[in-house]
Amino acid sequence: MTVRLRVLDDGAWISVNDRREVSVSELWRVEATDFCSCDLVDFVVENFQTVGVNGQTIEVIVYGQCIACGATGETEWLPVGRVIDGEFAVFDESTVRRTRESRKPETNSG
Amino acid sequence: MPTDVERWKSEVYGQEIREHLFEFAEEGYDTIPEDERDAWFERFKWWGLYHQRNGQEGYFMMRIGTPNGVMKPGQLRVVGEIASEYATGPGVNPIFGDGYADFTTRQSIQLHWIELSDIPDIFEKLEENGLSTQQACGDSWRNIVGNPVAGKDAREVIDAWPVIHDLNETFKGNDDHSNLPRKWKVSVTGTPDGSGQGDINDLAFEPAYKTIDGEETVGFNVRVGGGLARNEPRFARDIDVWVPPADVSTVAGGLSALFRDNGDREDRYNARIKFLVDEWGADKVRETLQSEYVDFELHTAGRDVREEYTYNTGDGDRNDLIGVHEQHDGSYFIGLNVLVGRMGASDVLELADLASEYGSGEVRLSQRQNIIVTDIPKDAVDEFTSEQLLENYSPDPSPFMRGSVACTGTEFCSLSIVETKNRQVRYARWLKDNVTLPGDVDEFHIHLSGCTASCAQPQIADISLRGMKTRKNGEPVEALDVGLGGGLGAEPQFARWVTQRVPVDEIPGAISNLIETFAAERNDDESFRAFIDRHDNDELDSFVAPEETDYEDPMMHNTKRTWYPYAENDGLDAGPSAPADD
Numbered sequence: 001m002t003v004r005l006r007v008l009d010d011g012a013w014i015s016v017n018d019r020r021e022v023s024v025s026e027l028w029r030v031e032a033t034d035f036c037s038c039d040l041v042d043f044v045v046e047n048f049q050t051v052g053v054n055g056q057t058i059e060v061i062v063y064g065q066c067i068a069c070g071a072t073g074e075t076e077w078l079p080v081g082r083v084i085d086g087e088f089a090v091f092d093e094s095t096v097r098r099t100r101e102s103r104k105p106e107t108n109s110g
Numbered sequence: 111m112p113t114d115v116e117r118w119k120s121e122v123y124g125q126e127i128r129e130h131l132f133e134f135a136e137e138g139y140d141t142i143p144e145d146e147r148d149a150w151f152e153r154f155k156w157w158g159l160y161h162q163r164n165g166q167e168g169y170f171m172m173r174i175g176t177p178n179g180v181m182k183p184g185q186l187r188v189v190g191e192i193a194s195e196y197a198t199g200p201g202v203n204p205i206f207g208d209g210y211a212d213f214t215t216r217q218s219i220q221l222h223w224i225e226l227s228d229i230p231d232i233f234e235k236l237e238e239n240g241l242s243t244q245q246a247c248g249d250s251w252r253n254i255v256g257n258p259v260a261g262k263d264a265r266e267v268i269d270a271w272p273v274i275h276d277l278n279e280t281f282k283g284n285d286d287h288s289n290l291p292r293k294w295k296v297s298v299t300g301t302p303d304g305s306g307q308g309d310i311n312d313l314a315f316e317p318a319y320k321t322i323d324g325e326e327t328v329g330f331n332v333r334v335g336g337g338l339a340r341n342e343p344r345f346a347r348d349i350d351v352w353v354p355p356a357d358v359s360t361v362a363g364g365l366s367a368l369f370r371d372n373g374d375r376e377d378r379y380n381a382r383i384k385f386l387v388d389e390w391g392a393d394k395v396r397e398t399l400q401s402e403y404v405d406f407e408l409h410t411a412g413r414d415v416r417e418e419y420t421y422n423t424g425d426g427d428r429n430d431l432i433g434v435h436e437q438h439d440g441s442y443f444i445g446l447n448v449l450v451g452r453m454g455a456s457d458v459l460e461l462a463d464l465a466s467e468y469g470s471g472e473v474r475l476s477q478r479q480n481i482i483v484t485d486i487p488k489d490a491v492d493e494f495t496s497e498q499l500l501e502n503y504s505p506d507p508s509p510f511m512r513g514s515v516a517c518t519g520t521e522f523c524s525l526s527i528v529e530t531k532n533r534q535v536r537y538a539r540w541l542k543d544n545v546t547l548p549g550d551v552d553e554f555h556i557h558l559s560g561c562t563a564s565c566a567q568p569q570i571a572d573i574s575l576r577g578m579k580t581r582k583n584g585e586p587v588e589a590l591d592v593g594l595g596g597g598l599g600a601e602p603q604f605a606r607w608v609t610q611r612v613p614v615d616e617i618p619g620a621i622s623n624l625i626e627t628f629a630a631e632r633n634d635d636e637s638f639r640a641f642i643d644r645h646d647n648d649e650l651d652s653f654v655a656p657e658e659t660d661y662e663d664p665m666m667h668n669t670k671r672t673w674y675p676y677a678e679n680d681g682l683d684a685g686p687s688a689p690a691d692d
Contacts, residue, residue: 006114006148010563011379012524018145023164024561025520025527025670027579027586044579046527046562047340049379063341067580067589070610072341 003053003083011047014060014080016088022060022080024048027067030078031098036071040096043067049074054100056082076101116375118149119249124288127153132230139168139226139688156250156288158243159229162222163524165673168688169199170224171522173246174236175253176475177278178260178271178298179217179482183471188239189219190458192232197455199223200686201674203521205532209455212531213448215515215567216295217475218246218253222522225689244282249290251281251366256298257305258474262437262484267317267415268328270300273358280359287366291373292381294366295337298330298358303428304419307477309345309602310336310567312383313365320352320412329354331411334365334395335387338564343604344384347392349399352412364403368395416600422478422555423599424572424639429553430478432512433505434491442491443474443484446500447507449538450516450531451479460499468494477567479515510541513555513572517565520669521676526560527577528588529665529675533614534558540618540661548629554638555597556621558590569604570596572638573621579668580611587666588614592654594624595642606642608650615663616656623655 006015014022023045030041047063059077066072077100081090091097112120122130131154134142142150151161160171174189181189189211198209199222212220224232236242245251254274257263261271277296281287287294298315299306308314315330330353336346353361374380387395400408420426432445446461453461461481465471470485481503486494495505504511514537517523519530537556547554557571568574574593579586590612593605612620632641642650669675673685 004145008148008152009524015148018148020148020164023670024525025577025579025668042581044527065578067578067611 003058005051005053005058007048007051011049011063014048014051014058016058016081016083017086019088021088021090022048026093028078029094029096030075031096032075034099035073035075036066036069038066038068041066041068043075052077053083056084058083058088059100075099112375113378114148115152115249115378118152119289122153124156124250124285125283127156131157131159135226135229153248156245156248158246159224160247162522163520165682165685166199166201166522167685168226169222170226171518172221172224172229172232172243173214174219174221174241174243175246176218176241177254178256178274179258179475179477180271181473181475182240183466185239185241186465186473187459187462188235188241190455190462192235193221193458194455196225196228196232197221197223201677203532204676205535206452207454210452211455211458212518213451213453213475213479213481215451215477215479215565216253217255217258217477219475220518227689242282245288249292250288250294252293252295254278254296254298255306255311255477257301257303258476258482259431259435259437259443259484260300262439262443263301264436264438265303266301266438268300268355270298270306270315273315273355274298276359277362280363281366287363287370290366290370291375292378294369294383296362302415302418303421304416304423304598305421305431305477307422307598308333308336309598310338310570311346312337312369313362314346315353315358315362316414316416318352318412318414320409322354322409327354329412330358331414332361334392335384337382337384338567338569339382339562340379341562342384343564343569344388345602347387347395348411349392349396350411351396351399352409357406360404361399361408364399367403368398372398419599422570422597424555424597425599425637429555430480430512431476431482432480432507434495437484440488441469442486442488443482444486444491444494444505445476445480445482446503446505447512448480448503449511450514450534452531453481453503457499457502461503464494464497464499508538508542509547509552509554510538510545510556513553514538515555515557515566515571517559517563519560519577521674523560525563527579527670528560528590528614529669530558530560530566530577532676533663533665536661536663537618537621540659541621544618544659545622545625546629547625548632550635551638568593568596570598570602571605572597573624574605574607575617576607578611580613582613582666586668588669590614590617592617592620594650595639597639606647606650608647609654609656612654612656614666615661616658618661619657619659620654622659623657624653627653
């Protein structure tokens with residue numbers, strides 16, 4: 001099933017299937033050791049850069065800041081919600097988000 | 111790959127949007143197909159309409175572009191009448207009430223709570239009176255700015271108003287320039303005071319002298335690629351071109367076409383011409399303009415007057431246009447302070463009447479969100495300035511009222527992280543009552559912007575405040591980053607962000623402590639900007655020293671999670687449904 005995804009209004013919104021679903025200015029909890037040295041990044045969402053889909057999960061790259069340490073910059077791909085049976089369900093603000101890389105199952109190359 | 115916005119623009123854009131807009135207005139908001147709303151809301155911007163934020167479905171912000179801030183006799187009254195009749199909605203502001211006009215940092219006017227069904231009537235009334243919303247937003251020539259008292263200011267060396275008027279006539283509704291990669295902001299100034307703020311525009315024409323055929327001639331030097339947004343502030347770059355007034359339109363059109371043809375249409379974050387100038391350098395911009403976009407030999411830059419600039423410099427006289435100033439015809443213009451640029455509709459109407467009673471009826475809008483009444487005879491100045499209305503819109507306000515600039519904020523804007531206008535009003539009032547500046551400091555600029563879009567131009571203020579979040583006692587609260595020492599002038603500089611994430615209720619205490627240190631440690635009559643210049647960031651951070659005071663902030667919570675921050679029942683689920691079509 002096709003999902004229409006857009007970043008709107010200079011990065012203020014993520015639109016999913018033509019509905020403005022995810023807004024800037026939220027605080028997210030993020031596991032991202034490559035963003036800053038905090039165990040859990042306390043991340044202010046300032047600007048959505050791009051949006052994509054990974055299976056059923058809608059993901060974004062976003063500009064923002066860790067309010068614990070002040071690190072700023074763009075994240076790796078982070079999940080914002082899921083599309084199930086054509087309906088988008090946004091993740092709760094309290095959800096701990098992990099980057100796409102860190103969500104990959106570990107593989108044993110041996 | 112072109113962006114969605116470019117694809118939508120390639121399908122319908124420019125003038126033709128109007129007929130669709132009117133059809134939707136006639137048939138009802140609900141007839142905009144849900145899967146086309148993103149596209150139509152983007153297109154409506156070209157006609158000055160911005161859909162308001164989440165929780166305010168079906169309501170629009172309407173921006174009226176007034177070139178150079180010039181409002182002819184009668185036009186202010188028209189704006190007041192429209193604000194009174196149409197700019198009212200389900201949310202009532204506790205400070206400004208129901209129905210108000212916002213004067214912006216680009217000399218335009220914004221009205222809120224506009225319903226789609228009312229737009230044809232509003233357009234008719236605006237256009238009957240020589241006003242328009244065309245290209246007030248969107249990817250095209252925006253409202254042209256400059257010294258608002260062009261043509262009247264006794265200090266001007268060249269009247270920029272005919273040039274601005276010609277540019278407006280040429281490039282509004284011009285199909286060759288109606289679909290640019292991004293917004294295109296132009297400034298034209300004829301006064302040697304820097305009041306056009308050209309440095310922060312995409313294209314700036316600034317007064318300059320050039321010897322032509324043995325005669326010193328006044329024209330304009332050209333700068334390209336300024337702008338403040340997105341953590342990427344740039345001052346416009348000198349491209350070593352001087353133009354006589356008669357050639358401004360050709361050169362401006364050439365640069366607009368250069369941007370149209372070479373700007374980045376695949377990444378909107380990289381689309382402004384400031385990034386093209388970064389990539390090309392000023393020399394290549396000039397060479398390309400010369401070789402591909404104009405068919406006469408460009409002059410090299412003339413002798414500029416930037417050393418004389420005072421506007422928004424933090425030092426010297428006339429940092430703004432507040433107060434009583436002489437015009438070159440012997441009458442006076444009087445700049446009135448409009449705190450955070452917002453004026454209730456009834457006050458707009460009353461001021462329009464006073465402007466007619468005492469002056470010509472004309473008013474001008476400044477880039478500091480203030481309003482200027484022009485053409486007041488010398489013997490009427492005292493009586494005019496004694497009018498009761500001017501107690502709230504003073505020509506001689508407290509420096510903290512005078513220096514306050516604020517963007518729209520979370521009241522209506524999708525991008526903003528924090529509430530702004532009402533907060534800045536509370537800050538200004540508290541500072542006025544509790545903080546004393548050194549006696550020789552009568553201007554002190556504090557700009558509050560809700561996000562990095564920088565609509566309040568925070569980077570060019572004495573104190574820059576920018577929306578952020580932090581935690582206080584473990585709870586998320588609205589916060590502000592604090593920057594210091596920005597300003598324009600011969601050597602413009604952006605504020606240095608020295609203290610981050612200060613809870614909003616600790617900002618007044620922080621400013622109070624900072625000013626106390628400034629007053630105690632400044633050298634003689636050193637300006638605040640000069641004082642900031644000679645300290646490093648760590649020292650300045652220690653001067654800021656946030657602390658709680660008796661200031662109370664009722665908007666500490668996440669105002670973006672409300673349908674309207676000031677509503678009694680403000681939850682998003684309590685928001686109004688889209689207005690019925692009537």
